Amino acid sequence: MKKHCVELHRTGQFSQFFLDYLGEKKELRPFYSYSPKLESFKDAIEQKSFSHHKRKVLLEALQEQYANQEVSYAVSANIESLASDFTFTVTTGHQLNLFTGPLYFIYKIVSTINLAKKLAGTYPNYKFVPVYWMATEDHDFDEINYFKLDGKKYQWNSEQTGAVGDFELDKGFKEFLKSVPFAPEVFLEAYNTSKTLSEAVRKYVNSLFGEEGLVVVDGDNTALKREFSEVILSDLFEHKPFEKATKVTKELEELGYSSQIFPREINFFYLDKGIRERIEKTESGFGVVNTELRFTDEEMRALVEEHPGRFSPNVVLRPLYQEVILPNLAYLGGPAEVVYWLQLKDVFGHFGVPFPVLLPRNFALLLSGKVQRKMKQLNWGVEDLFVDLDQWKNTFVKSEASMDIELAEQKEVISALFDAKGKEAGHLEKGLENAFEAGKVRSLKIIDQMVSKLRKAEERRLHTQIARACCIQESVKPGGSPQERVVNMMQFYLSNPDLISELLDCFDPLDFRMMVLAHES
Structure with a gap:
């Protein structure tokens, strides 16, 4: 692939909050621990403490999660290496989108794998394991139950409720699967041989990235959550995460930055089969929204002790949970993800958990041969891809x-004529100057109507070129949103099975620019 890079601020796709973080604006410095640079990892390694006990719990949880799955030597070796004090993880996370969902799912994982490789080359005395945090506990099914390919939406509808990772691939799913006979075997095999959505996602992610040593972590695990019990109790009874995150959120808002996430007094859901609902404080203890479940304070403390797996962190505490149970050095996410972590630094500090290096995933725009041909016909460069089409x-x-379709000279002549004659007429009779001014306004409106007609006529004459630009724009921003946030990987993978290996070759996890990638003709 040919790679051309464009500075992010030139694309018009990123918030000022995110750009200021990457630019290390001094006002934001108190809200994170490490600059988004390779050199930051030296200090991150020295400051990351992770006990042998936690490593043992993590290793056993992963061995259990991978027990019934064939894994590559690279994955197996990486899992076993987590027992060592010299092994650290770098992590990305995402929902369980069907068939990977938008392209950036792939970009997140490729960026994380490449970061682990870069760190291994820079700090050879340590081992670095790339991790995909599988968001099995998420319950926003409508956000993940579809993918888009060639402008068409393919959707699985289900009446199941609760955590999406537990959704069964039932008859309804099998019917849905018939609508995608073109899907690569890696996906069809994963879905056809799995009972639940989380099992299928683990399988296809392992098939796509297993040779690179990517380890898939499912946080929905009782042993792992027991390590988080201190935070669960603090959140339920003291509301410390709410207090800390709210304070920082206010400080960021005073600097002019909008909140990305909104802390609650209680930042946990109650999780059980078919249920993932918010826990709220009541006069007599606690209640679970939309259910009849009620608990006294004593019953809630007992539940945390006996069934920590029933507690599912929301977006405010999931990052902390990740850092508590992993020997993690960096989190790689999208623009909104990276900046919402800045609201959480004091939460980490309160619990004595080191704040990781925050890095954006790589950003990319893939150009088909058709788009490249149209660009050549219009004499467009890569930066032209990000202009406002109108x-x-x-x-x-x-x-x-x-011809001059603006009729600017003619407007000036008419304005000058009415102004001059209006003044002359005003000496003759007082109201005539106003009459000439009104006449000028009417005349200029007629000229504007002619300008509109001329422009439309020229657009019809130039319709071929304009249609080419519209076609390019629809590829770059389908439906008005960036390609990587809409289009499924199969749009390129079906014609190019080497897509992932080519992305691995092209991506640099510390190059914060938009990569425009095109196959060489």
């Missing part, structure tokens, strides 16, 4: 028009 069209039509 603005480009106005400029293009004006520059290519066969």
Whole structure:
């Protein structure tokens, strides 16, 4: 692939909050521990403490989760290496989207794998394991039950409730699967041989990235959550995460930055088969929203002790949970993810958990041969891909028009004529100057109507070029959103099975630019 890089601020796709973080704006410095740089990992390694007990619990949980799955030597070796004090993880996470969902699912994982490789080359005395945190506990099924390919939406509808990782691949799913006969075997095999959505996602992620040593972690594990009991109790009874996160959120808002997440007094869901609902404080103890479940304070403390797996952290505490149970050095996420972590630094500090290096995943735009041909016909460079289409069209039509379609000179002549004659007429009779001014306004409106007709006529004459630009724009921003947030990987993978290996070759996890990737013709 040919790679061209564009500075992120030139794409118009990123918030100022995110760009200020990458630019290390001094006002944001108190809200994170390490700069997003390779050199930061030296200090991160020295400051990350992770006990032998926690390593043992993690290793046993992973061995249990992988027990019934064939894994590559690279994955097996990486899991076993987690027992060593010299092994650390670098992590990304995402929902269980069907068939990987949008392209950036793949970009997250590729970026994380490449970061582990780069760290291994820079710090050879340590081992670095890339981790995909599988968001099995998420319950927003509508966010993950579809994918988009060639402009068409493929969707699985189900009446199941609770954590999506537990959703069964039932008859309804098998029917849905018939609508995607074109899907690569890696997906069909994973879905056809799995009972639940989480099992299928683990299988296809392992098939796609297992040779790179990617370890899939499912946080929905009782032993792992027992390590988080201190935080669960503090959140339920003291509301310390709410207090700390709210304070920092207010500080960021005072600097002009919008909140990305909104802390609650209690930041846990009650999790059980078919249920993932918020826990709320009541006059007599606790209640679970939308259920009849009620607990006294004593019953809730006992539940934390006996069944920590029933507690599922929300977006405020999931990052802390991850850092408590993993020997983790870095989290790689999308723009909104990276900046919402900044609201959480004091929460980490309160519990004595080191805050990781925050890095954005790589950003990319894939160009098909068709798009490249249209770019060549329009003489477009890569930065032209990110222009506002309406603005480009106005400029293009004006520059290519066969005459002055703005009629600017004619407007000036008419304005000057009415102004001059209006003043003369005003000496003759007082109200005539106003009459001439009104006449000027009517005349200029007629000219504007002619300008509109001329522009439309020129657009019809230039329709071929404009259609090419629209086609490019639909590839770059389908439906108005960036390609990587909409299009499924199969749009490129079906015609190029080497897509992932090519992305692994192209991506640099510490190059914070938009990569425009095109196959060499």
